[in-house]
Amino acid sequence: MAEEKKIPKFSDLPLDKNGPHHNAWGLYGPKDQLGTLNRLTSPLVASTAHAEIQTGTRINLDWPLDAQHDLPFFGRQAFHKQVYQKKPRVVNDDVWTFNTQSSSQWDGLRHFGYQKEQVFYGGVTLEDIHGEEGGSDVLGIGAWAEKGLVGRGVLLDYHAWRTRKGMQHAAFETKGITVDELKAVAEEQGTEIKFGDVLLIRSGYMVEYNGLSREKIDSLRQQQPLKFAGVEQSEAMLEFLWENFAAAGGDHPSFEAWPTQKEYALHEVMLAGWGMPIGELFDLEALAAECQRVGRWSFFLTSKVCNVPGGVASPPNALAIF
Template identity: 25%
Template sequence: MSATDFRLLHGRLHAARAGGPERGALATITPQQVLTAAAEVRSGRAVSLAAPVQTTPAPDAPDPARHQLTAPVDSEPPGDALHFARDRFAMNVHNDVDSHLDALCHVIWDGTLYGNLPADSFTSTGAGALSLDLTHDGIVGRGVLLDIPRLNGVPWLEPGTQVTTEELAAAEAAQGVRVGRGDLLFVRVGHRRRRIDLGAWDVTRARAGLHPTTLEFAAARQIAALGCDSNSDPAPSAVDGVAFPVHVLAVHALGLHLLDYLQFEELAPQCAQQGRWSFLCVVAPLRLPAATGCPVNPIAIL
């Protein structure tokens, strides 16, 4: 896709966005839709959509999260009195391996944020607009998983593969489900399965993801959020001169919170076994009001 065509697509999507300036596409989730989503629970099975946090260096994690036990230490074994085990955790949130959520302030495009807000509210203490605080009540709704490797009869899509709109529609038909307004759409490309089976690789150079035109599907269905077991954007990029076109279109044009590097290797078999690909989904981001994102552990309840 040329840079000119990409800008035209961005303009169309921005004009077609379903959410308002306050909460972005999360505004498409109504209380009635949450009640309807709760009716998706039949077996009571809860499944995590997050991968374990990476704390050791790897080709896709040159700067892994740091987890340190601060007490007790080896030189101070606990005695008979009361003691507390304590630890400290630090993470580069927007990395290429850990499951995390992108706030609407995460993407700056042409000097603006989503809704054409000026990108001048950042300070050393955090973001002043469209921060993670928009999700302080959580994200609760109907989740839908579209399994593209399953559609194609393969365990995963090879790095560099770009999922098309036609494949999303075909997965809907094959799985007997339809994505609708206010849904949390999750797209499996098999990134985690490949990493488990073959080991980590440099995903900055090659990873499967969505073609930018699939955001027209997202806009037409008026989804509330988008998640993937990759980071949604394929590498190499499909657009000349734009490294993360799906991020720009999803966050900046449509106001979609993105959930990157999830894992569906427990959910997909459960969906296949139960013969349904929709479920109640609960996402509870951290209360970090001025943050641009946070690690997250979405829970699917079938």
């Protein structure tokens, strides 16, 4: 049974007329910390599991935590692992140190706010987060850990679609993937988009990244500003995301074209306006191959973020189940 769409129309935004553009503040109450994850209701999860899990095939969507080695983009700290023996016993422990956005990640709601207005989802401020006495855990990603991101995932394989059409694509240049292109991908795949889906876009970033030398990656890291292809900043894209999805992400480092080509960034509206999780650097190569093999680009998605009160982001710990 399809989930009933119980949201205002895109044209009704902003809901809080005293807040920033396109906001949906107050839709789920004044203290809500789940945003569009409220769309992932228990009936939706149950019906999705019944419809999508057919073979039990499971596909990992997480890039290794150390995939970027010591060269992450955006100046983020690299993953470091220390394994040590607890002498004299034959016992090992390990310590991991890493930036939560140096590999596959969900951006949480305290990651990116409205830049001009300087507020996060629901009007939370930097002072609320960092306050003199240590602030609070408000909008921390640990709030998502209670139920996780679980529901119907859909892959739009833009990379395969544009390759078949002979279209050029440069992952390290600012280029906007349009709504019309994403809809064309879905149509060619025969993929029906349903309300409450989790959208994953295979842009081709991983394919291009994996073909680069260390020297080239280091050179690209030095560019200012960094440039990445991603979904376009537009009213049409915002409406497409708002009207359909509980969360959205892909294999690219910024999800949206970077730097933004508008006076706003999608990150502002999605995270601070709607509370919509943004996924970045997901490894979608094995998923794309399985989708192509079975001729189906929808699946049961389970993602359990780390239970860190006040956390900004988290590895997705995600599986696609067919």
